[in-house]
Amino acid sequence: QITLKESGPTLVKPTQTLTLTCTFSGFSFSTSGVGVGWIRQSPGKALEWLALIYWDDDKRYSPSLKSRLSITKDTSKNQVVLTMTNMDPVDTATYYCAHRTSYYYGSGTYYNWFDPWGQGTLVTVSS
Amino acid sequence: DIQMTQSPSSLSASVGDRVTITCRASQTISSHLNWYQHKPGKAPKLLIYAASSLQSGVPSRFSGSGSGTDFTLTISSLQPEDFATYYCQQSYGTPGTFGQGTKVEIK
Numbered sequence: 001q002i003t004l005k006e007s008g009p010t011l012v013k014p015t016q017t018l019t020l021t022c023t024f025s026g027f028s029f030s031t032s033g034v035g036v037g038w039i040r041q042s043p044g045k046a047l048e049w050l051a052l053i054y055w056d057d058d059k060r061y062s063p064s065l066k067s068r069l070s071i072t073k074d075t076s077k078n079q080v081v082l083t084m085t086n087m088d089p090v091d092t093a094t095y096y097c098a099h100r101t102s103y104y105y106g107s108g109t110y111y112n113w114f115d116p117w118g119q120g121t122l123v124t125v126s127s
Numbered sequence: 128d129i130q131m132t133q134s135p136s137s138l139s140a141s142v143g144d145r146v147t148i149t150c151r152a153s154q155t156i157s158s159h160l161n162w163y164q165h166k167p168g169k170a171p172k173l174l175i176y177a178a179s180s181l182q183s184g185v186p187s188r189f190s191g192s193g194s195g196t197d198f199t200l201t202i203s204s205l206q207p208e209d210f211a212t213y214y215c216q217q218s219y220g221t222p223g224t225f226g227q228g229t230k231v232e233i234k
Contacts, residue, residue: 046225046228103176
């Protein structure tokens with residue numbers, strides 16, 4: 001059974017750097033195709049894809065936030081860490097991490113999806 | 128970024144109703160489309176992957192269809208536990224953008 005859990009501060013001040021940790025079990029980065037992503041949801045808004053890290057340490061970021069984001073993994077601890085610099089009140093959101101599954105359908109086609117997700121952690125940005 | 132547009136943004140329906148939600152991509156994404164159900168205070172739950180494949184454990188009243196740019200999520204007979212917000216997500220490009228969501232409310 002795969003589980004993920006986010007942890008980090010619930011309150012950060014504007015301009016500070018946010019560091020969130022996703023601790024997971026039930027899978028390993030030693031498995032080809034595995035990835036962990038971060039997604040957030042601001043109050044009353046839609047889900048927003050933030051970043052993704054793959055088993056081979058390849059990293060992808062949302063272009064609109066790329067300059068502020070960093071994603072890393074600690075394979076020995078089964079953790080993925082997301083840092084976001086220069087936090088602003090508009091970054092107030094529930095932050096989720098999720099396991100990314102990649103499945104080969106043949107003919108060079110891979111499909112991928114997020115399942116399962118962590119329960120999320122609410123981060124408020126306020127002075 | 129690939130833009131995903133869902134419609135409607137909300138709907139009211141009764142238990143037993145057939146519900147259809149549509150999702151349109153700003154460019155062709157083949158069948159790289161996933162659907163999630165999200166309830167307040169809960170983790171989003173995968174319903175459908177690769178446009179039409181039902182995730183294990185998800186009731187068969189949920190189905191997905193479409194390819195290219197136009198996709199549909201159908202709930203054949205709405206149940207009380209289905210009242211939630213539904214999101215489509217494209218996994219063709221990075222970032223894997225989500226639609227704006229469709230809130231399904233009780234009529």
